[in-house]
Amino acid sequence: MIYFEVLLFIFLGSYYLLVEKNRKKKGLQLPPGPLLGKLPIIGYLPFLGKIPTLTISKLAKRYGNIFCLYLGRTRVVFVNDFESAKEAGKLDVLQGRNQLELFEAIRGYSGLGLLEGKDWQEMRRFTLKCLRDMGFGKRSMEGMMHEQVCEVRKYLKRNVNKTLYLKPVLELAVINSLWAVMTSEKYDIEDPAKRQVMSILTEGIAEQNILGIAAFLPWLAKLAPDYTGYSKGLKFLGAPEGLFREVIRKHVETYVPGRERDFIDVTLTRIYSTTDPKSVFYGDVGMRNLHYTLLDLFFAGSDTLSSTLGWSFLYLAVDPKIQDKVQEEIDDIVGQSRLPTLEDRSKMPFCEATMAEVLRKSSFVPLGLMHTALENTEFKGFFLPKRTVLLFNLYEIHHNKNYWKDPENFRPQRFINEDGTFRKDDHVMPFFTGKRSCPGEMLAMNEFFLFFTGILQKYRFALNPVAPKPYLGPRSGFILCPPKHELLVTER
Numbered sequence: 001m002i003y004f005e006v007l008l009f010i011f012l013g014s015y016y017l018l019v020e021k022n023r024k025k026k027g028l029q030l031p032p033g034p035l036l037g038k039l040p041i042i043g044y045l046p047f048l049g050k051i052p053t054l055t056i057s058k059l060a061k062r063y064g065n066i067f068c069l070y071l072g073r074t075r076v077v078f079v080n081d082f083e084s085a086k087e088a089g090k091l092d093v094l095q096g097r098n099q100l101e102l103f104e105a106i107r108g109y110s111g112l113g114l115l116e117g118k119d120w121q122e123m124r125r126f127t128l129k130c131l132r133d134m135g136f137g138k139r140s141m142e143g144m145m146h147e148q149v150c151e152v153r154k155y156l157k158r159n160v161n162k163t164l165y166l167k168p169v170l171e172l173a174v175i176n177s178l179w180a181v182m183t184s185e186k187y188d189i190e191d192p193a194k195r196q197v198m199s200i201l202t203e204g205i206a207e208q209n210i211l212g213i214a215a216f217l218p219w220l221a222k223l224a225p226d227y228t229g230y231s232k233g234l235k236f237l238g239a240p241e242g243l244f245r246e247v248i249r250k251h252v253e254t255y256v257p258g259r260e261r262d263f264i265d266v267t268l269t270r271i272y273s274t275t276d277p278k279s280v281f282y283g284d285v286g287m288r289n290l291h292y293t294l295l296d297l298f299f300a301g302s303d304t305l306s307s308t309l310g311w312s313f314l315y316l317a318v319d320p321k322i323q324d325k326v327q328e329e330i331d332d333i334v335g336q337s338r339l340p341t342l343e344d345r346s347k348m349p350f351c352e353a354t355m356a357e358v359l360r361k362s363s364f365v366p367l368g369l370m371h372t373a374l375e376n377t378e379f380k381g382f383f384l385p386k387r388t389v390l391l392f393n394l395y396e397i398h399h400n401k402n403y404w405k406d407p408e409n410f411r412p413q414r415f416i417n418e419d420g421t422f423r424k425d426d427h428v429m430p431f432f433t434g435k436r437s438c439p440g441e442m443l444a445m446n447e448f449f450l451f452f453t454g455i456l457q458k459y460r461f462a463l464n465p466v467a468p469k470p471y472l473g474p475r476s477g478f479i480l481c482p483p484k485h486e487l488l489v490t491e492r
């Protein structure tokens with residue numbers, strides 16, 4: 001036995017020396033970064049300021065687009081430019097996830113959003129195929145989305161000439177289209193119990209700081225859980241647990257092989273037929289992965305889309321001339337007698353440009369999700385040791401002055417060619433890019449179009465005349481929900 005241990009020691013030692021030697025031979029170094037970023041225990045955490053994305057952009061001007069600092073004891077590399085983010089998206093080795101202790105406390109590292117390496121590839125391939133087969137993001141979902149657009153319109157009709165905070169209604173409406181495919185369930189958009197779960201999620205998400213103490217100093221967070229946001233983080237992550245257990249339990253009880261009704265049933269078929277113990281679908285591990293993949297889709301699909309719509313109506317309320325142009329295009333192409341359809345989308349360049357501008361300007365997932373390097377690796381001439389965390393400053397990519405010239409202005413015309421057609425610009429990357437980019441992009445853009453045009457076809461939005469003008473600039477947070485400003489709704 002002792003021989004085996006000695007051999008193992010020699011093997012690992014030689015491997016380490018070889019990697020180190022190669023690194024030195026090539027002269028590769030960690031990316032540069034501020035001295036304060038190397039402080040023991042806390043690293044740069046206390047200096048991130050109120051709006052970390054802005055601090056990070058400032059540091060990028062000083063240390064370059066790729067720079068490194070420690071948050072707590074975690075080494076984090078920030079990527080601030082379009083080209084480097086695009087390159088990182090292509091590399092398998094940079095598609096790991098940061099395994100936060102906060103997650104471990106609640107869910108372990110299961111589910112599409114947290115798995116890594118081969119496990120993640122297996123789960124991602126399966127989920128994408130499954131959703132594609134079920135018409136996810138395609139025309140066949142259009143009917144369900146139309147139904148929900150009509151629900152929102154009915155709600156607005158009952159509340160016309162009032163000021164409303166729209167996000168809670170939009171949340172349940174957008175999740176319903178996704179939920180029909182995933183679980184065959186539908187919620188009443190005014191159901192108080194479901195609204196309560198959603199509001200815990202929304203507030204939790206709004207208050208979660210991706211660069212906070214709960215994420216990077218978990219031992220400290222546990223000592224003062226209320227003060228550091230740890231308790232809120234646990235509450236928010238745990239809120240929808242029961243919801244999913246119940247839905248899966250009902251499916252297991254009523255499952256009939258060969259008669260799969262939705263995503264849950266198709267996954268159960270895969271779990272029941274998996275015999276390889278290393279698979280992410282094997283036995284109890286498979287059930288856990290199903291549970292948390294559902295949860296990831298729920299989290300990722302509800303708040304993002306309702307925020308997109310919330311921001312859209314707010315920007316248009318601030319700029320009525322742009323609202324006029326959007327509505328003129330809807331009237332020209334669709335008219336008033338039928339709902340806008342996905343077929344209309346390519347004929348409506350100004351609406352498309354406005355949607356792109358909403359995603360650029362709001363940048364409401366400002367730092368994307370954390371990635372990690374799965375192995376020691378070289379990236380853009382720098383050395384990234386295994387488990388280095390990477391964060392992509394999407395906010396900076398969307399607001400870089402050299403590229404956008406007037407990034408602070410909401411100006412859809414920047415995406416319109418001289419001949420009036422829509423100009424797609426890859427520098428708008430709200431879904432990130434490459435291998436781990438958002439799997440819900442197609443669904444999200446189709447749903448965004450149908451809700452955006454379907455609602456504006458009949459209603460107009462204006463700022464609440466008796467409330468102060470809302471602050472529309474950058475804030476801190478994992479997802480930047482639109483400010484809680486009530487809009488005045490009128491019928492067209």
Ligand code: HEM
Pocket residue numbers: 112113114124178296297300301302304305308365368369370430431432433436437438439440441443444
């Ligand atoms: C406008 C709406 C949306 C935006 C801006 C958005 C943005 C993002 C971003 C930035 C990521 C991180 C990618 C990375 O790891 O670098 C992500 C991941 C993800 N999104 Fe979305 N998303 C949206 C809508 C949706 C919808 C509707 C769904 C559900 C169908 C969804 C499901 C997911 C999932 C499951 C992941 C994790 C994927 C993985 O780890 O492999 N998203 N999204």
